[in-house]
Amino acid sequence: MRADEPALRIRSLRKTFTLHLRGGVRIDALRGVDLDLFPAESVVLRGPSGAGKSTLMRCIYGNYAADGGSIRVAHDGTSVELVGAAPRQVHDLRRRTLGYVSQFLRVIPRVPAIDIVAEPLLARGIAAADARRRAAALLERLNIPSRLFDLPPATFSGGEQQRVNIAHVFIARYPILLLDEPTASLDDANRGVVVELIQEARRDGAAILAILHDAAAREALATRIFDLAPRLAEVA
Numbered sequence: 001m002r003a004d005e006p007a008l009r010i011r012s013l014r015k016t017f018t019l020h021l022r023g024g025v026r027i028d029a030l031r032g033v034d035l036d037l038f039p040a041e042s043v044v045l046r047g048p049s050g051a052g053k054s055t056l057m058r059c060i061y062g063n064y065a066a067d068g069g070s071i072r073v074a075h076d077g078t079s080v081e082l083v084g085a086a087p088r089q090v091h092d093l094r095r096r097t098l099g100y101v102s103q104f105l106r107v108i109p110r111v112p113a114i115d116i117v118a119e120p121l122l123a124r125g126i127a128a129a130d131a132r133r134r135a136a137a138l139l140e141r142l143n144i145p146s147r148l149f150d151l152p153p154a155t156f157s158g159g160e161q162q163r164v165n166i167a168h169v170f171i172a173r174y175p176i177l178l179l180d181e182p183t184a185s186l187d188d189a190n191r192g193v194v195v196e197l198i199q200e201a202r203r204d205g206a207a208i209l210a211i212l213h214d215a216a217a218r219e220a221l222a223t224r225i226f227d228l229a230p231r232l233a234e235v236a
């Protein structure tokens with residue numbers, strides 16, 4: 001990816017939710033968002049609760065379909081339009097370009113933690129033994145006790161699950177990282193490790209978009225703040 005071209009170029013992005021069970025009340029969650037995100041920068045989204053921070057992340061990752069505007073993603077030397085993209089294309093972007101840490105681990109039943117973390121490396125053709133060794137090293141760095149490596153994370157604590165989630169995303173070295181409160185359920189020591197991982201990814205050239213309520217993490221990481229204006233009114 002070229003450093004002088006945006007990894008993400010968002011223009012006039014709109015997302016409205018219609019609450020059918022509440023008489024069709026409409027919520028304008030995003031009203032014309034313009035944002036460029038470049039390689040090797042960490043942009044932190046700011047705005048009051050309900051301003052649309054998580055909605056913007058989910059539109060970029062393709063969890064929510066935007067209602068209008070454009071999200072162009074630098075992918076494999078080209079620029080791909082995500083708004084209106086086919087599911088296969090969204091899948092391809094997620095596999096190689098877009099990494100997303102949500103606040104919660106979507107636990108895959110019965111799959112041990114170490115295999116969840118090794119999976120993105122296997123998908124890139126790395127041999128199983130090497131992938132597991134690298135997964136173990138990252139889990140150790142994130143202070144997951146080795147006795148937990150071969151257990152499925154369903155019974156792990158919230159903070160342990162969050163760190164497995166972070167390892168699963170950071171092991172793959174995605175060029176674009178979307179981080180929704182990656183340090184939310186962590187103690188100070190682990191928060192410090194995650195801040196270091198994010199800094200390293202940025203120095204390696206990743207373009208990072210983050211929601212960080214923790215002031216110390218924000219201070220350490222933000223190279224730029226992007227303000228999302230609060231929603232003005234609901235439209236009946």
Ligand SMILES: Nc1ncnc2c1ncn2[C@@H]1O[C@H](COP(=O)(O)OP(=O)(O)OP(=O)(O)O)[C@@H](O)[C@H]1O
Binds near residue numbers: 018029048051052056
């Ligand atoms: N799936 C959904 N269905 C209906 N409304 C939604 C949905 N997701 C978000 N919203 C609404 O869109 C608005 C923006 O929500 P969003 O979660 O993006 O805000 P946020 O800025 O991330 O808030 P917070 O800081 O509290 O997490 C809110 O009014 C919310 O109620």
